[in-house]
Amino acid sequence: MTDRARESALQEAAIAALRRGDAAVARAALHDMAAPPPMLLAQACNRTGDWDGEAAALRRILREQPRDLPALLAMGQNALRRGDDREATRWCRAAVAQAAATGAPPQLQPMLLQAQAILNNASARFEDHLSAAISDLPALPRITLATDLLLGKSQLYLQQPSMFYFPGLPQRAFYEREEFDWVAAIEAMTDDIVGELNAVRAGAADFAPYVETPSHGPAPNNPLRDDPSWGAYYFWQSGKPVADHAARCPAVMAALDLAPRPIIAGRSPMALWSLLKPGTHIQPHHGLLNTRLICHLPLLAPSDCALRVGAETRAWRTSEMLIFDDSVEHEAWNRSTETRVVLLFEVWRPEIQPEEREALARLFEAIDQFGPAEIDTGG
Incomplete structure (x- = not known):
């Protein structure tokens, strides 16, 4: 063998x-x-x-x-x-x-x-x-987040603006109301703003779609395009006041004057009522810039409505401002049977210095002058 x-x-x-x-x-x-x-x-x-x-x-x-x-x-x-x-x-x-x-x-x-x-x-x-190792310590949010990331219980979300990234800013999804001295004064005006909202909606309950097909250029890739389920009623748009809306809502305009909003020709300020009808879901997306924070003053805030920014989800509560970085992936939904409305506006990130703000304003103006200005489409 x-x-x-x-x-x-x-x-x-x-x-x-x-x-x-x-x-x-x-x-x-x-x-x-x-x-x-x-x-x-x-x-x-x-x-x-x-x-x-x-x-x-x-x-x-x-x-x-x-x-x-x-x-x-x-x-x-x-x-x-x-x-x-x-x-x-x-x-x-x-x-x-x-x-x-x-x-x-x-x-x-x-x-x-x-x-x-x-x-x-x-x-x-x-x-x-791991829990046993730190069981005798007080609750520490950053330790909790780091541990959740280590265990795979949470995903890491970072700033990913779709147009412009400014380096060196903290990676934070939400900022707290108490960190800003101008927030309480705006929150105190909620009832007056809700009164103006009810008066406007008495004449027309729907707003124009937040995402609209432009007359020139490609259509945004967003399932809510031209859909008033996500509606917008602007007070400032492309850096200019919307005169008739501003005239009807003096409380809104007075409240907005209290916030440190960017002043950028053709771009900012930007402020509106953002309306979300029952059953509407704004899909996950990133904003254009990480140089700003988005503020939501909840006016109509039914239960089972929420905003997810990165790994954290928060519900809207009437008159309690939500402040977040929209360059981090975020989404929102209304799973209730009622309409949700917030006053939405942008402010400078507090970490950006005055001279940097001036330089950024000039840069953004130059960008928009060179070609068509990019706009938020929620996509």
Whole structure:
């Protein structure tokens, strides 16, 4: 018998022995081979409880094929049997990632489910371990966010303005009302502004669509284009007051004068009532700039309406200002049966110095003079 024939006969004997459940005979046959197939050897070692032998055979496979999915899955199970939870987690994470990238045949699905369960259990134990380490400390929002990011419970969202990025600004989704000395005075005017809103809507409940198809240029890619479900009633638009709206709503105009709004020819100030009808969802999107903050003074704020900015979601509450960075991915929805309306306007970010504001205003004016000014379309 030739060496090749002998190797083939021993391999067939080992396979037959494994199929009938005789792992010891299979291992003896494989031991007699000059070069036993490593996966076959790993299976025989597994069935005889030789976890070190199984791991050694699997490592031979992974040295040649580091992304071999059956070997990755088997290594995760092997580490778990050897009591090494951390090592099991590493192999299972690699296996699940590989399966997500390339897919997995049906016969491996049970092992993939086991790998995911191992990861879930490890994550829960890790979270308990970290929580215990800081359990005696007071609530610290930044520590909580950092821990959630580490555990994969939260996603990292950063400023991604669609037109202009100003470097060096803090990555914050929301700012708090108490940080600005002008907010309380505007909030105190809510009842007067709501009175003006009711008077305007008594004549026409709908506003013009927030996103409209321009007379020149491409149409915005937004499912709410030309849809008054997301409506706008402007007081300042493209840096100019809307005279008839301003005349009807002196309380709104007085309130806006209290805020540190940008003054940029052809662009800012910008201020409006933003209306969201029941069942309307503004899809996730980024604003044009990260040099400003968007302010919402809630006027009509039914329950089950909310704004998500980055990883944080907040509900509107009548007369309580929401202030956020719209260059971070955000979306909004009205899942109630009533209409939501906020007074929306922009202010300079407080971290930008006066001389920088002047330079930015000149830059934005020059940008708009060079070509068609970009406008927010919610898309």
